[in-house]
Amino acid sequence: MPLPKSIATVCLSGALPDKLEAAAAIGFDGVEIFENDLLTYDGSPAEVGRLCRDLGLSIALYQPFRDFEAMPEPLRRRNLDRAERKFDTMQQLGAELLLVCSNTQPATLPEPERAAADLREMAGRAARRGLRVGYEALAWGRQVSLWRQAWEIVRAADHPALGLVLDSFHTLARGDSLAGLEAVPAEKLFFLQLADAPKLALDVLSWSRHFRLFPGQGELPVAEFLRDVLRAGYRGPVSLEIFNDEFRAAPVRRIARDGLRSLIWLDDVIQAEAPPATVPAAPLPAAPMLDGIEFVEFAVDEPARAALGEFLGTLGFHCAGRHRSKAVELQRQGGVNLVLNSEPDSAAAERFEMFGPAVCAMALRVDDPARALARAQALLSPAWQEPVGEGEQRIPAIRAPDGTLIYLLRPGAEIWADDFALRPEAPAVPPLTGIDHVVQALAPTHLDGFVLFYRSVFGLQPEPLLELPDPFGIVRSRTLAAPNRSLRLPLNVSESRQTTTGRFVSAYAGAGVHHIAFATPDAAALVAAMPAAPLLDIPENYYDDLEARFGLDDAALSALRRGHLLYDQDGQSGAFLHAYSRTFQDRFFFEVVERRGGYDQYGAPNAAVRMAAQSRHRG
Ligand SMILES: O=C(O)c1ccc(O)c(O)c1
Numbered sequence: 291m292p293l294p295k296s297i298a299t300v301c302l303s304g305a306l307p308d309k310l311e312a313a314a315a316i317g318f319d320g321v322e323i324f325e326n327d328l329l330t331y332d333g334s335p336a337e338v339g340r341l342c343r344d345l346g347l348s349i350a351l352y353q354p355f356r357d358f359e360a361m362p363e364p365l366r367r368r369n370l371d372r373a374e375r376k377f378d379t380m381q382q383l384g385a386e387l388l389l390v391c392s393n394t395q396p397a398t399l400p401e402p403e404r405a406a407a408d409l410r411e412m413a414g415r416a417a418r419r420g421l422r423v424g425y426e427a428l429a430w431g432r433q434v435s436l437w438r439q440a441w442e443i444v445r446a447a448d449h450p451a452l453g454l455v456l457d458s459f460h461t462l463a464r465g466d467s468l469a470g471l472e473a474v475p476a477e478k479l480f481f482l483q484l485a486d487a488p489k490l491a492l493d494v495l496s497w498s499r500h501f502r503l504f505p506g507q508g509e510l511p512v513a514e515f516l517r518d519v520l521r522a523g524y525r526g527p528v529s530l531e532i533f534n535d536e537f538r539a540a541p542v543r544r545i546a547r548d549g550l551r552s553l554i555w556l557d558d559v560i561q562a563e564a565p566p567a568t569v570p571a572a573p574l575p576a577a578p579m580l581d582g583i584e585f586v587e588f589a590v591d592e593p594a595r596a597a598l599g600e601f602l603g604t605l606g607f608h609c610a611g612r613h614r615s616k617a618v619e620l621q622r623q624g625g626v627n628l629v630l631n632s633e634p635d636s637a638a639a640e641r642f643e644m645f646g647p648a649v650c651a652m653a654l655r656v657d658d659p660a661r662a663l664a665r666a667q668a669l670l671s672p673a674w675q676e677p678v679g680e681g682e683q684r685i686p687a688i689r690a691p692d693g694t695l696i697y698l699l700r701p702g703a704e705i706w707a708d709d710f711a712l713r714p715e716a717p718a719v720p721p722l723t724g725i726d727h728v729v730q731a732l733a734p735t736h737l738d739g740f741v742l743f744y745r746s747v748f749g750l751q752p753e754p755l756l757e758l759p760d761p762f763g764i765v766r767s768r769t770l771a772a773p774n775r776s777l778r779l780p781l782n783v784s785e786s787r788q789t790t791t792g793r794f795v796s797a798y799a800g801a802g803v804h805h806i807a808f809a810t811p812d813a814a815a816l817v818a819a820m821p822a823a824p825l826l827d828i829p830e831n832y833y834d835d836l837e838a839r840f841g842l843d844d845a846a847l848s849a850l851r852r853g854h855l856l857y858d859q860d861g862q863s864g865a866f867l868h869a870y871s872r873t874f875q876d877r878f879f880f881e882v883v884e885r886r887g888g889y890d891q892y893g894a895p896n897a898a899v900r901m902a903a904q905s906r907h908r909g
Pocket residue numbers: 353354389391426428457483498499531
């Protein structure tokens with residue numbers, strides 16, 4: 291049996307019953323009840339306790355009890371009275387463990403022995419009612435801000451009903467570790483809270499109260515933290531405690547699902563590292579070995595299909611075939627397949643109804659589609675089945691968090707000849723080698739969920755967040771990439787509705803693929819071979835600056851100018867040449883990219899130039 295999975299009610303939006311119902315429906319075993327959620331709820335603690343039991347949720351803990359220990363009289367006595375009142379509440383709830391967080395009040399005395407005496411007194415009173423107390427060091431606690439200090443006090447208090455609560459955020463945010471935890475007896479580890487966070491240069495209180503994330507969404511070494519706690523013998527619940535402004539505002543089921551997905555994924559990460567006996571969970575099917583994108587599919591209607599086909603034609607694509615039974619066309623250029631789907635009563639038609647011309651699916655080449663599908667399902671991403679005609683192939687698929695279908699194909703699977711009447715003749719352009727990356731524009735509140743989805747289901751690795759200046763706001767970008775670089779998915783968000791990203795998301799009511807970059811070994815030759823391509827115009831100032839920055843010679847610079855190409859270097863031997871198409875019907879656009887010498891980025895310094903050019907073209 292894996293350790294019980296729990297979530298603090300503070301992570302979720304809505305009234306207390308909404309939170310509890312979502313936690314139960316998604317599959318959590320227990321909850322931490324936050325005092326504020328109870329105080330603001332119009333129902334008795336006994337009713338809340340009953341609701342939890344009816345939903346099959348255990349109440350793992352009640353919290354927080356603040357500013358308790360090492361206070362001068364008369365506050366000390368008053369705090370003990372306050373504790374008795376909370377014990378009453380807990381007994382009505384059916385909660386057995388109270389979380390006491392370290393005192394933040396200026397009045398608290400710098401005397402650990404008084405803190406120990408107070409907590410011992412409190413634990414004695416709790417024990418008389420069959421309750422227990424867990425003590426947690428807040429990173430901003432006045433006298434106690436490290437788990438080792440909290441442990442010294444718990445050790446000195448020496449009461450069986452008093453133990454330690456560990457919270458990954460408070461330890462990792464301070465750059466601290468669990469070194470020394472082996473010295474703490476396992477039975478003194480009462481509770482474990484997990485939270486991740488982005489690395490931010492912010493005071494630790496604001497960072498904790500607004501920017502915590504589920505494990506895997508941020509940049510803290512939460513898996514290592516969990517591993518250390520398990521090695522120390524902890525066997526209680528693993529509980530998510532995330533204070534995040536966006537989570538509190540988001541649909542409750544979505545956030546609950548992300549939370550459970552993060553814990554399932556974390557179990558799996560630990561499983562791969564820790565001695566199996568310490569984490570007795572069934573391993574997930576392994577993450578797929580990825581081998582690039584077989585096709586991208588657009589939802590279109592007849593007029594949009596014709597217009598997009600023509601647009602792609604200027605970029606060197608040709609119609610390589612038509613589906614035998616459906617209104618589906620294959621546009622191809624070398625190793626890139628784009629599918630234009632105008633079939634009524636399909637997932638594509640549904641997408642078109644909602645968004646107009648838009649990407650509705652991507653097909654990934656994976657070593658074992660059945661295993662990839664099983665892993666996705668274990669990580670709470672349901673399978674999807676499109677109706678198929680007789681004799682046609684059924685391709686396993688899942689849905690990304692925005693509803694985009696992700697098909698799973700074995701490399702080398704011959705999907706085209708069966709279903710399509712192919713027309714092989716290709717125009718004379720240097721062939722593309724494949725799809726280099728696919729950029730999605732998301733509503734800001736979706737970014738963390740997408741990061742976790744791609745990281746957990748496909749084993750992609752998140753890169754640090756970048757900030758890109760658009761003339762009308764800031765675009766934030768975080769890329770997920772396969773370890774072998776066969777799949778690269780930058781995710782862009784913008785708080786401004788005026789940026790290219792913000793306009794795309796707000797005008798078309800949601801997330802989706804905003805641009806696709808095609809790989810070529812020779813960008814200048816490719817661009818030269820497609821003279822009708824509607825490329826973005828790049829200002830002369832940009833090329834002057836390139837000359838100054840990189841000292842390129844005249845021939846190189848004029849080749850870039852002629853090709854509307856942007857250029858970047860990585861400081862080692864890598865260079866990047868790329869050009870952008872104009873935007874198709876004010877929606878999505880295409881890019882051609884040439885990577886030289888192991889260049890591994892996306893030309894971020896050029897993003898501002900591209901976005902300014904796009905806003906100029908819009909007029
Ligand atoms: O932000 C807080 O006050 C707070 C309260 C309880 C916790 O467990 C915690 O980690 C933080």
